[in-house]
Amino acid sequence: MSLVEIKNLKVHYPIRSGFWNRITDEVPAVDGISFNIEAGETYGLVGESGSGKSTTGKSVVGLEKVTSGQILYNGHDITRRNNRRKLDYNHDVQMIFQDSLSSLNPRKRIEDIIAEPLRNFEHLSKQDEKLRVLQLLDIVGLDADALYKYPHQFSGGQRQRIGVARAVATNPKLIIADEPVSALDLSVQAQVLNFMKKIQRDFGISYLFISHDLGVVRHMCTNLAIMNRGRLVEIGTCDDIYNHPLHIYTKRLLAAIPRTDVSQRAAHRASRLAVEEIYREQQDKYYDDNGRAYPLVAVSPTHQVALPPDIAQQLAHQESEADV
Ligand SMILES: Nc1ncnc2c1ncn2[C@@H]1O[C@H](COP(=O)(O)OP(=O)(O)O)[C@@H](O)[C@H]1O
Numbered sequence: 630m631s632l633v634e635i636k637n638l639k640v641h642y643p644i645r646s647g648f649w650n651r652i653t654d655e656v657p658a659v660d661g662i663s664f665n666i667e668a669g670e671t672y673g674l675v676g677e678s679g680s681g682k683s684t685t686g687k688s689v690v691g692l693e694k695v696t697s698g699q700i701l702y703n704g705h706d707i708t709r710r711n712n713r714r715k716l717d718y719n720h721d722v723q724m725i726f727q728d729s730l731s732s733l734n735p736r737k738r739i740e741d742i743i744a745e746p747l748r749n750f751e752h753l754s755k756q757d758e759k760l761r762v763l764q765l766l767d768i769v770g771l772d773a774d775a776l777y778k779y780p781h782q783f784s785g786g787q788r789q790r791i792g793v794a795r796a797v798a799t800n801p802k803l804i805i806a807d808e809p810v811s812a813l814d815l816s817v818q819a820q821v822l823n824f825m826k827k828i829q830r831d832f833g834i835s836y837l838f839i840s841h842d843l844g845v846v847r848h849m850c851t852n853l854a855i856m857n858r859g860r861l862v863e864i865g866t867c868d869d870i871y872n873h874p875l876h877i878y879t880k881r882l883l884a885a886i887p888r889t890d891v892s893q894r895a896a897h898r899a900s901r902l903a904v905e906e907i908y909r910e911q912q913d914k915y916y917d918d919n920g921r922a923y924p925l926v927a928v929s930p931t932h933q934v935a936l937p938p939d940i941a942q943q944l945a946h947q948e949s950e951a952d953v
């Protein structure tokens with residue numbers, strides 16, 4: 630059994646309009662997605678802005694009302710509030726946000742910010758609580774004098790460390806990291822990613838790591854899913870996605886990874902433009918009449934792709950011939 634199993638999850642937001650403010654339409658922010666997260670792994674969820682990643686993350690922590698489908702945690706459906714309470718789910722599952730300045734209360738000192746989940750769940754003595762907060766600051770590489778400071782007194786990278794310290798305070802099993810380094814400079818990104826990895830090893834945490842940038846996820850994830858318009862267009866191992874991408878949208882995201890290597894810049898730009906061109910020509914084929922990606926079909930035991938029906942059929946045909 631996987632730690633988390635997401636089964637045909639749908640989250641549709643109502644759109645209200647008119648004089649009576651009636652529901653006139655809906656936004657299918659998440660439109661039937663399924664994937665599993667194994668204990669101790671980092672699972673990447675990647676797609677452009679607006680593809681439904683945050684909505685998926687918020688559904689997994691229980692912050693978003695699910696329209697249909699299931700989210701199983703150790704086999705229990707946590708889309709039901711009762712189950713979340715019984716399982717101590719809010720203790721086991723934490724979230725880190727992209728924007729640390731708005732997710733950390735500006736009027737609270739770091740000591741109180743990091744201690745908040747401890748106060749909610751652990752009920753330690755004042756002295757033990759302070760020790761634990763100091764320990765957490767040390768884990769994320771901040772000095773003890775951070776205790777009495779306020780969020781605005783830190784750089785973006787340091788604030789992200791504070792967010793991580795708060796998220797790991799209760800020894801969670803799963804952390805949803807929603808674009809945790811997207812607001813940081815490249816050099817600081819690497820530092821934050823490295824200590825997130827270290828914490829994962831030390832504490833055996835699983836991450837659902839959300840990003841719009843396939844470059845960031847590359848060195849973090851074991852498996853990943855590519856999300857587009859509320860649907861998954863490709864899922865697989867790191868090797869499947871980076872070395873054998875099949876969906877046109879995945880190829881486009883790969884071509885968009887920023888390169889730092891100056892000597893290759895012209896060649897990289899040319900290949901990105903070529904991929905854009907193919908994308909423009911062929912994208913209609915990869916989506917149905919309603920603009921939805923097709924259902925995923927398995928192309929290997931680990932790799933699934935939302936291929937157009939004719940290509941999927943061709944593939945199945947080749948395989949059955951190979952079997953004979
Ligand atoms: N509370 C909401 N009400 C209505 N629509 C929303 C709400 N939150 C998000 N959406 C819409 O759902 C879609 C997916 O949003 P989101 O999950 O934030 O995507 P991502 O994190 O990939 O950028 C977008 O079209 C967004 O405008």
Ligand SMILES: [Mg+2]
Binds near residue numbers: 683684
């Ligand atoms: Mg988002």
